[in-house]
Amino acid sequence: MGFATDCIHAGQEPDPTTGAIITPIFQTSTYVQEGIGKHKGYEYARTQNPTRRALEKNLTALEGGTDACCYASGMAATQAVLTLVKAGERVVVSDNVYGGTHRLFTKVLARYGVEFAFVDASDAAELDRRAGDFALLWIETPTNPLMKICDIAALAAVARRRRALLVVDNTFMSPFFQRPLALGADVVVHSTTKFLNGHSDSIGGVAIVKERAHAEWLQYVQNAGGAILSPFDSWLVLRGTKTLALRMPRHEENGRRVAHFLREDPRVRKVYWPGFPDHPGHEVHRRQASGFGSMISFDLGDRDGADRLLRAVRLCSLAESLGGIETLISHPATMTHAGYTQAERDALGIGDGLVRISVGCEDAEDLISDLGSALKAV
Numbered sequence: 001m002g003f004a005t006d007c008i009h010a011g012q013e014p015d016p017t018t019g020a021i022i023t024p025i026f027q028t029s030t031y032v033q034e035g036i037g038k039h040k041g042y043e044y045a046r047t048q049n050p051t052r053r054a055l056e057k058n059l060t061a062l063e064g065g066t067d068a069c070c071y072a073s074g075m076a077a078t079q080a081v082l083t084l085v086k087a088g089e090r091v092v093v094s095d096n097v098y099g100g101t102h103r104l105f106t107k108v109l110a111r112y113g114v115e116f117a118f119v120d121a122s123d124a125a126e127l128d129r130r131a132g133d134f135a136l137l138w139i140e141t142p143t144n145p146l147m148k149i150c151d152i153a154a155l156a157a158v159a160r161r162r163r164a165l166l167v168v169d170n171t172f173m174s175p176f177f178q179r180p181l182a183l184g185a186d187v188v189v190h191s192t193t194k195f196l197n198g199h200s201d202s203i204g205g206v207a208i209v210k211e212r213a214h215a216e217w218l219q220y221v222q223n224a225g226g227a228i229l230s231p232f233d234s235w236l237v238l239r240g241t242k243t244l245a246l247r248m249p250r251h252e253e254n255g256r257r258v259a260h261f262l263r264e265d266p267r268v269r270k271v272y273w274p275g276f277p278d279h280p281g282h283e284v285h286r287r288q289a290s291g292f293g294s295m296i297s298f299d300l301g302d303r304d305g306a307d308r309l310l311r312a313v314r315l316c317s318l319a320e321s322l323g324g325i326e327t328l329i330s331h332p333a334t335m336t337h338a339g340y341t342q343a344e345r346d347a348l349g350i351g352d353g354l355v356r357i358s359v360g361c362e363d364a365e366d367l368i369s370d371l372g373s374a375l376k377a378v
């Protein structure tokens with residue numbers, strides 16, 4: 001089936017008891033059993049829930065995986081995936097990943113004997129030469145917030161040579177634009193909070209895998225740790241994915257127009273958007289994704305400039321998060337990337353003047369007019 005058809009139908013059949021076309025919210029904690037060991041495949045709702053399962057099947061189809069597990073947040077999905085490595089093993093991570101990912105790895109999981117090394121993953125050959133041995137390679141592409149591009153197929157080959165896993169956080173692109181499993185990745189992670197749900201009204205995460213053994217382990221962890229996506233949130237994300245193929249082209253078209261508008265304004269020092277032909281890695285991105293998305297960062301020089309713009313916008317909302325139909329604008333240094341130290345941010349180039357915008361589905365003229373007025377305050 002085509003992608004849009006899968007968005008609407010994959011994993012979802014009419015409810016067998018009523019014919020309801022929409023998967024019901026199975027808001028139950030347990031299931032009545034007929035006798036010892038005699039049940040309908042559902043015993044306890046931490047372990048199995050039909051609404052969550054429908055979403056897992058839907059997302060498996062969209063990413064072209066074997067199976068998926070949905071968790072209570074993107075970070076819960078990340079934490080679950082990291083249980084694929086053991087104490088004493090090394091994890092290599094692309095630099096300038098989401099600040100929460102950096103925090104989980106360096107402040108929490110590093111306490112359990114896993115070593116994390118953050119490297120520039122935009123040059124796969126260089127990473128291969130310098131990274132040493134590792135059990136898992138974790139990347140974002142484009143990276144958050146500087147939109148560095150990592151070559152998924154080349155990094156999959158680097159990981160394979162070490163018998164290591166390649167995990168791609170595909171939150172920024174969504175499977176509409178980029179499908180890392182087809183390029184050689186072993187696991188794809190999403191914060192479903194973002195484009196997959198698309199309406200800024202749910203927190204959730206998913207890990208989609210290729211290998212059956214990884215699916216079995218992640219299901220085991222999902223039940224053992226219990227950080228499950230609730231039935232209601234699963235239902236919301238299912239409703240969100242139905243329109244993914246409609247929303248993403250609109251996000252991208254608006255993103256393209258906003259990126260070009262920002263680039264022409266003399267008060268904006270630099271615009272980071274993978275769609276510009278001179279953006280580093282543009283050709284790699286074109287090869288591995290079918291669009292550039294609507295995540296843009298831009299530099300206003302210093303914190304005061306950023307603050308003035310962020311106070312002056314009216315239609316764009318100053319808020320953490322991304323991927324909703326409404327445009328959100330944020331300040332990475334104090335919001336999404338506050339978990340990095342100042343020195344780490346300086347080394348990466350996440351300056352105090354950097355602003356990140358997740359361009360929504362409003363009328364592009366209205367967004368451009370809002371940003372144009374706000375830039376006058378900078």
Ligand SMILES: Cc1ncc(COP(=O)(O)O)c(C=O)c1O
Pocket residue numbers: 073074075076098100101140144169171172190191192193203204205321336
């Ligand atoms: C790229 C990326 N990955 C993961 C996460 C974490 O997701 P959540 O907030 O659903 O836990 C975020 C959150 O902003 C993100 O931007």
